[in-house]
Amino acid sequence: MSMSDGMMVWRSAFRLGGSRSRRWGSVSTATGLLAFVFDFCFALTLQRFFVSIGLVSGSADMPLLGAPGSPASEAMLFVAAGLLKSLTVWANSVSTGATQVAFEARVRSLIAQWSLADGKVASGRVATLFGDITLCSAAAVSTSYYFVGRLLMLGATLVTLLVYSLETTAAVLLLLIFLTPAHRLLDGVITRASADIQQSLASVNDRLMRGVKNAIFLHIHGRLGREVEDQHALISRFENSSLRYYSFASARGVIPQVVGICAVVLIALQGSQVFADNSATLIAYLYMVMRFFQTLAEVARVTANIRGNWPRLQVLSDWCRMDLAPVDEAIRSELHHSRQAVSGFDRVGLTLKEVDYAWPGACRGLEKIDLEFGPGSATVIVGPSGVGKTTLLLLISSLIRPDQGSITVSTREGAFEAFDVKHRLLATAAYVGPDPFVIDGTVREFLAFGQSESKTDEQMWQALAKAHCGFISQSGAGLEHRLSEQGGGLSAGQKQRLSIARALLRSPHLLILDEATSNLDADSELAIIDTVRQLKGEVTIIAVTHRDAVQAIADSIVQFDSEGRVTQVAGEALVERGEPVKEWHE
Incomplete structure (x- = not known):
């Protein structure tokens, strides 16, 4: 040297x-x-x-x-x-x-x-x-x-x-x-x-x-x-x-x-x-x-x-x-904004036009993506592993910025470039992933984690009911039931339902589900899907899934093929309602 x-x-x-x-x-x-x-x-x-x-x-x-x-x-x-x-x-x-x-x-x-x-x-x-x-x-x-x-x-x-x-x-x-x-x-x-x-x-x-x-x-x-x-x-x-x-x-x-x-x-x-x-x-x-x-x-x-x-x-x-x-x-900017009280939007839609993104050193990335997520709609994203579905979620959430193209957020207040209103968009959103984020503490502390404002016990019980978490009331300790950091004593499905309850407690207007039902049995999945269906109209729902049952609530389906090409087609829910099927982007 x-x-x-x-x-x-x-x-x-x-x-x-x-x-x-x-x-x-x-x-x-x-x-x-x-x-x-x-x-x-x-x-x-x-x-x-x-x-x-x-x-x-x-x-x-x-x-x-x-x-x-x-x-x-x-x-x-x-x-x-x-x-x-x-x-x-x-x-x-x-x-x-x-x-x-x-x-x-x-x-x-x-x-x-x-x-x-x-x-x-x-x-x-x-x-x-x-x-x-x-x-x-x-x-x-x-x-x-x-x-x-x-x-x-x-x-x-x-x-x-x-x-x-x-x-x-x-x-x-x-x-x-x-x-x-x-x-x-x-x-x-x-x-x-x-x-x-x-x-x-x-x-x-x-x-x-x-x-x-x-x-x-x-x-x-x-x-x-x-x-x-x-x-x-x-x-x-x-x-x-x-x-x-x-x-x-x-x-x-x-x-x-x-x-x-x-x-x-x-x-x-x-x-x-x-x-x-x-x-x-x-x-x-x-x-x-x-x-x-x-x-x-x-x-x-x-x-x-x-x-x-x-x-x-x-x-x-x-x-x-x-x-x-x-x-x-x-990082300093993110830490500063994460400590500030930010008001979200009442209703959001997202439009992606000519969006390109590639990770450094990656062989390929997303190219010329045109997608639309209407306010209050439900969109399901499907495709094989490794084609860019998680990258698309990060772009939608403004956690990464596109290399080319634009992402527009449509609200009652007007239309904005997504990255310019990133923190308001995130304050509007809730996320449930495939591996639930569990903290060492009580169920009450688990549900309160990540909430922008304090929640009452009644609100917590309502969220638990919507997520079909009856096992909490049966535990004897209720909201004081203790969870270990790894969620010891709970099945993978129970931890996932608790995470969905935490997301619903946030009262989001943008709900992002990333394989959120992957660990649920068929009956639990259908019950959760029914809960999510009731949110449509007020909440914009974007779900990545490999499960067919989730697609039943979709107004549109974003399909990735093995080469990373993206197509948006009408979903089952839109067809069943007999609404005019718009010409989706390819």
Whole structure:
């Protein structure tokens, strides 16, 4: 990776972390430099204390304090310097941790917004980004602030040592030559292990999410044992790579400490000659040498940490640039509008003229679509899987914008371009999909979820009755009956009927049913269809279905063929009423 690419990754990371993370990071850097000040004070007070008790001879004068006083006063001064040093270390540790937490909170909030607003993201990818990628990226960013603080501390310590003794410090620096080849060797291993950790963990997440969703298939088709073995192999790969990383990253921090011990021994052996004029100075100098190599070891350790987390930071930067940035403004707009009270329309119809839409990278899309959904009419959309029925629903709902053509909303207030009145259109609509959205809570909370205004118990019971949810009244707890997140204790059909009740409770003027009766038995389906039939005239109904029974209420049928061509024909209901059959678009 080039330096410009690396700088782009860092800029992206610091921007993603937000102002709170940057403020805490600045405190972390500042307290790192402040730690040097108290380290130096600690060294000087240690020297004064040793002189005061006669352990060493020489001068230990300090500005403002003068010559050493009694052992008791010097001991108190030494303890005070130690406490200030410890307090600074504590503040540095807290601010570094706060930097990481602020980064995690900010990035996870952005990931949550993006994944919910986009709606097309693989759950395995969201889990990886939300967990490992964010956690390790936060560690890299917080460590980078800590690293800068330690570099400043290292530089200040080196200057202090040079002031004490230029020749001795120069000899100490020569020992650092031995660190370079060893660190380069270790860095190569750490980089390879870090990349393997990230790749293996991402694979584990993706495969696990896929396996959880398809657990029944794995059991029935005899793939459970093989899937577990494959998962175990990926986890073992992650474990081995992690052990390799921690082994070599720890060695990177140990090597400077070993060199430092050797330096202290050599200085101590020659100290009587170098510091002959004031042997007490040797105490402070040796302490600062030890702190120099300890800080160097910390720098080596944190650079290994940054290198270890670098692959995750790159993934996060790529996500920000390729996925978040293009939709960031749209997400903020959606969040703003979703919090506002928006009035819907009393009556809506929709007209699509010459509409084209293709997903990025798709082989084909919808082309030259001309459709009409009259106010209060019922339209059924049919066709094989994968030809664009869901895409058509997204276009009708203005959740995506056509590449070409126009979609017009007809209301009592006039006609509007659909995307211009998107939020009013959505406030008018209700949706029931094939996989009901169930929340962990009571039936009352389930029904109230997504309502624009509060509903009375009477209204809830009326909606439940229209959706033929008699099983709720039979449960004993009624509206207080608790549902788990997965709808445990309810059949798929019961969950779907509850979702239909929730949609009816919204009193919509546009009702979108996406395979909403797919899990119902024949009798329940007919009962629900009868309820939907009664809504015609006031509610515009658009239903995607593979079930013949639903087509009985259709005024028109939109047919997709296997090539994606679309035809709109008169439905059974229109023919039965004997109304003139208009010339539908092809």
